[in-house]
Amino acid sequence: MLEILALALLAAVLSGNLCGAVGFYVQRLKITTLSFSVAHAALAGASLGLILNFDPVYSAMVFAISSALILGFIFTKIKYGRELVSMAIFSASSAIALFAIYMSNVRVLATASIAVVLWGSLLAVTVQKLIILVLVLILFALYILAYRMHIDSMLYDVKMAEAEGLNVQAHMLAMLFFAGVIISLSLRLTGGFLVFALLYNPVAAALQLTRKAYMQLFLSSTLGAVSASTGLVVSYALDWPVGATIAIVSSTILLLAYLFKTATEMARKRKLRNVGGPGAI
Amino acid sequence: MLPLESDIVNLERVWVAYSGSDKPAMRNINLRVSAGKLMLITGPNGAGKTTLLETCLGLLKPYRGRAYLFGVDTRSWRIREARKMCSFVPQDFIKPPFEAYTVRRIIQLGFAPYKSIFESLTEKENERIQWVLELLGIEDLLDRPIGTLSGGQQQRVVIARALSRKPRALYLDEPFSSLDREGRKLVSKVVSEYVKKKGATAIIVSHDVNPIIKYADAIVRMDNGEIISGDCYA
Incomplete structure (x- = not known):
């Protein structure tokens, strides 16, 4: 059991780290709704994998990557109403996922195969999946380092970057591609409905804690790793569902970050009031 | 008219509409700007000035007519290569106080x-950045985060980025909107000298014509999505 836990813990750290990092980029590039749709496409893929007897990770990956590419292509063609297109894909994907689960032969929602797709499972992590996670981490880091100037230019101002001749569409597609792959791989741990807790909560917490972009990236990926690993350990210790526990931990971290920001903000304002108060010149 | 080799921008009976709108934002526009010219586009709010500038760069595509940038159809995938020879200063350049990119980094990103x-x-590119910053009087801001600067300082920074790239064409959308009188004079002078010395082209959109009018080779006045007066061929 300890071996399984160690494997799951490693996968949790890697998934959390990757989700936190990709969450930072999709938030800065303002493609959050797109990644939301890609995540639900992954859920639809995983659910279809159940009834077609495929490994849910691979069917999720196929669906997530396809939807990322389709959305990326549509987004190069239209500039307005993009959110509506991604919401249409989101609802269609959710419907496919629920139909697939309904049509599968599984009678109880808590069974292991369904849990992998919906709620996440500690037992779902294998050495093979861990190796894939490491490879994705290396590829993502290489991509970010290789195109650092291009990506930074887009993070600063997408329109200016496009007007200066940068291939903005290709980088958006690449980012969505990575989002699709990372979501598919994290799905086994958190489940399809709670993967967002690892994608968006860490970056939301990082935004509360620092204003510097690089620190936000670092904090987002670190908080993602902390949320996933802590959630995993707590779920093991208390026999709670792993995905839900990770979501609760990451939400708690976000709440703490918000309280910390509010407290420091209040202290700063109090200090300013004292400096500029009666008697001050 | 057949496009000329020296044409930087060539719009032929161009109509542009924003998706979801049943009314064109720009109607039947003919415009030709050749190398070494400074064109000023003016008109009231909602006249279609920004739409025209973004159409020239291929950021907006015409639904009728043809738009060429350096002889490349803006619908072609090769438009990116043409854009690399251009610099663009957008109208909405102001960044929020939490934006932490430094002035140095922002200008460096123009080379991406x-x-x-x-x-x-x-080293040469970094030296050029330093030189442009000195030209615009903002060399002391180099390591400051952009979000901590005033609107006028931020505007000078994006103009510095545009000039640092040594563009063959400059597209400036309301480049004087946040500048004081001295700043307007300085930017007008720097841009017009750049156009003259490098044989570059500048298309400047501004509702305030005073700072730049004496340097302009052509002035186009727009209203309601149409060119209502001025020289469309510069």
């Missing part, structure tokens, strides 16, 4: 389209 993977700026 010329860089391949893992490549960073050369």
